[in-house]
Amino acid sequence: MANADMTNEEVVENPIDLTNPEYYINRELSLLEFNDRVLAQAKNEKLPLLERLNYLCIACSNLDEFYEVRVASVIQMAEMDPGAIGADGFTPHEQLEKIGVKAHDLVDEQYRVLNEVLIPQLEEENIRFIRRTDWTEAQNNWLANYFNDELLPILTPVGLDSAHPFPRILNKSLNFIVSLTGKDAFGRNSGRAILQAPRALPRIIQLPAEETASGSHDFVFLSSIIHAFVDELFNGMKVKGCYQFRVTRNSDFFVDDDAIDDLLNAVEGELAMRNYGDEVRLEIDINCPEETIDFLKARFDLTDDRVFLATGPVNVSRMQAIYNMVDRPDLKFTPFKPRVPSQLGRKKDLFAAIKNQDMLLHHPYESFLPVVDFIRQAAVDHDVIAIKQTLYRTGVDSPVVGALIKAAKAGKEVTVVIELRARFDEKENIDLASKLQEAAVHVVYGVVGYKTHAKMCLVLRKEGKTLRNYVHLGTGNYHPKTARLYTDYGLFSCNKELGEDVRRIFGQLTSLGKVTKLNKLLQSPFTLHTGLLKMIDKESENARKGRPAKIIIKVNAIVEEQAIQALYRASQAGVDIKLIVRGICCLRPGIPGVSENIEVRSIIGRFLEHTRVYAFLNGGNWNVYAASADLMTRNMFRRVETCFPIEDKKLHARVLSDLDCYLNDNSQAWILQSDGHYQQLQPGEEEEYQAQTELLKALS
Structure with missing residues (x-):
């Protein structure tokens, strides 16, 4: 840290190389850490039970999008430029290897929480998911009628042979691979068939009140119904096994900006192909035989690191429907009425x-x-x-x-x-x-x-x-x-x-x-990046001159390297830096001589933190801006964004007070450690303080 009494002319250029890969956290691994924090909400016994199920579904949905967009992007990079090295020092193949390990751990934990924690606790509240082995005779009869009336007419199994090649599997659709013996009406015996569940079908079916115990909400998974009655689809043949699977595809599309005359037509054309992008992940029922798993892996050209064995429904995020199907206010957050000034x-x-x-x-x-x-x-x-x-x-x-x-x-x-x-x-x-x-x-x-x-x-x-x-x-x-x-x-x-x-x-x-x-606005891709860097550097200059210097930034993500390096330089100069970053943070705090004056915290609570605020002490006369942009490369250089000053004194003070709420949070705040992992704060002997709860009390 520079001596506070030294002038600008006396400061010797810091010999530390701020581009050192050790100073950067991998973007994709940071995003998986965020998903870990969301999953932790599903395990939080202090939260209402149906809200915890909701968090689990959000974590699963987040992982879907992570593979559709982020992993797909890394795979493309591995194919196009396998030697490329990011700021963190990883090649694309190294990233994929680390992503695979972390993602498998996440998925295993998601199913553990579902099967061992949430489903048993929901059952205690008379919200039950009835396995087909536990159906009563009356339930079995009702579900057989449901299958014949609602499912059978629209299900289309495809037997695999030379005239019926492996069908195109829709992105994230629920599918079944069926093992068969015997011959069909035409004397064919392929041994396998593929069945896709139409997207219009609900994935969870609620049993009618007369088929359930008094006061219970009983549900059956669509996959269970298809498993139970799949024989009806293959007359004259015997079903040896039926296993659910799901394929995630590259869902990011590319529009060549230099080769399009009509952006609307170009986007419409790409949308038509989204459901059939390259395969990036395969989820399969854990009971599926190894031979069948190998068959699907080969069909989709996927390696083990992108194959996940499911110990429950392969589309867990669809369980989010339960939230609105069960009228149990006591298992949900207390409603609130937003205030109108x-x-x-x-x-x-x-x-x-x-x-x-x-x-x-x-x-x-x-x-x-x-x-x-x-x-x-x-x-x-x-x-x-x-x-x-x-x-x-x-x-x-x-x-x-x-x-x-x-x-x-x-x-x-x-x-x-x-x-x-x-x-x-x-x-x-x-x-x-x-x-x-x-x-x-x-x-x-x-x-x-x-x-x-x-x-x-x-x-x-x-x-x-x-x-x-x-x-x-x-x-x-x-x-x-x-x-x-x-x-x-x-x-x-x-x-x-x-x-x-x-x-x-x-x-x-x-x-x-x-x-x-x-006059007042900062705008990307023109003045926003340079404007923020100037304000960061101004705090560094004030710190070197012995003046009070502080930066508070609240965003969804911090990725952009020049901004990270500017924050590192500010930390070296002695600036007190507080970063409130909900999701991705590639900046590594707590490095001696580099970032020991930087704290990074993430707030995970009832609401998704989305405000973007940039605040600079400015010698005691705070500059406070709100923005549509995060500190990401795309926001700074590839988007049109605005960053606007909060100049009214009362509003200015109010935003700073809100930031203090987040900085005082001691129970919903997670602190980023220098190793890239997060540690949740605990109140200890202090009174529990939650920023979102306090803001609800004050404003709603």
Whole structure:
């Protein structure tokens, strides 16, 4: 650490090489560590039981996406450039080896928690999953009728022979490989058949009340029903075995930015192929014979590290349906009602309120309704002449969309920038674009080569001779459903310079012209990265001059190498650095001489932490920004993002107070160790303090 009394001229360049791979945590392994923390929630006895089942399903769903996108990307890198070395020093093949070990441990633990912990505890609460060996005669009869009436007509087994080659298996679909003996009606004997369960079928069936014990909720897995009655599909043949399996495929698609004339058509074309990308993972019933496992491995060209043996349903995430099928409030989180600030209540003049002062909403503790009302009022206000908005994930049936359509039908100029390539929401966004265009909304698909991830809404209102800009800027999507599950900030303002900045960015997105210098906003891919680095370096400079220096950053991920190195230099200079990172963190804290002044914590609780905040002490006059961007390479250089200052003194103090809540959390906080693993904080003799609980008390 540099001597606090030394001037800039006296500081000798630090000889430590900050590009040393030992100073970086592998991105993929860090993401698996996050999934470990989510899975820990399923084991937390302090949480309601159905919420714990929900966390288990989320962990399984996360792992699906991890293989669909992240592992698929590493596999492609291994094929294209096997000698490539990341910041952590690993080649793609080394990453795959380490991922395989960690992922298998995770899956084993997921099934252990399901089979040995959650299912027994659910049974104690009369929520039962009935094995076919335990069906009563009455249940068996009901399920036989269910199979004949609901399943048999739509199931299509495919016997494997020269005329019936191995079928194309849909991504993440539930399938069965059936071993057979005997000959069919045409004298064929292939020995194997493949049966795919249509996606329209529920994966869990609730038995009717008359077939269950009083007060019980009894369920049967679809796979159990098919196992029990699969013989009905193969008349004249004998079923020796029936085993469920599931294939995960590469679901990330590539659009060649230099070779497309129509982005919409290009995305639609790629979407058609998503269900049939390259195989990246195979899940099989653990009871499946080794010969059959080898057959499937060979068919999908997968090695053992990407083959998982399931000791339960291969699609555990589908058990999430139970949450809404069981009416047991005592086994769920206590409902809460998001607060609506009095200035923004229903029937209030939102424009007058915003004109009076900037306002900040913290979702989900505070309601998302004022954001919808902001657009609804704009749609019917005679003085509003135009509305401009970005949409990344929102939903076709969102009230936000309804308000925009109403505004267009009322004769307002409505422009919407839709990001067609929002992963896994592409189809919905294509449908959304069509719906808006039918209502005469001007729809733009963003900038080729850059995802538009900024969260902005601009309302232009004619007030006398003045054209005033009213803006909403957010850290999260315009999605009312996720606004009840994700923590996010939203800022309302009619600050002249801020409004002008937003208007200029919209002009850039729609006209493809160059944006002029912005007054207050930082924007990627232009000024955000350099602006953040300058503020980090300013704290380093203050520390070297003996001034107080502190950085607090709250994001979903930290990956970008230049930012990590800037934070390392700040730590070396003596800056006190607190990082609140929900998911991936490639920065390694606690390294002597490099990062001993950096603490990294992750908050895992009822809500998914999604706010992005960048705060710098700035010699005692805090600079506080909220943003749509994380500290990732893609956010800094391959997306259109906004980072906006929180300048109002009360709002400024409020954000800093919220950050203190997270830094004081002693029970839902996990501290990143220098070895890359996380350790959950325990209250010990202190009073238990949970940031999300405290914010719920204060705001909802």
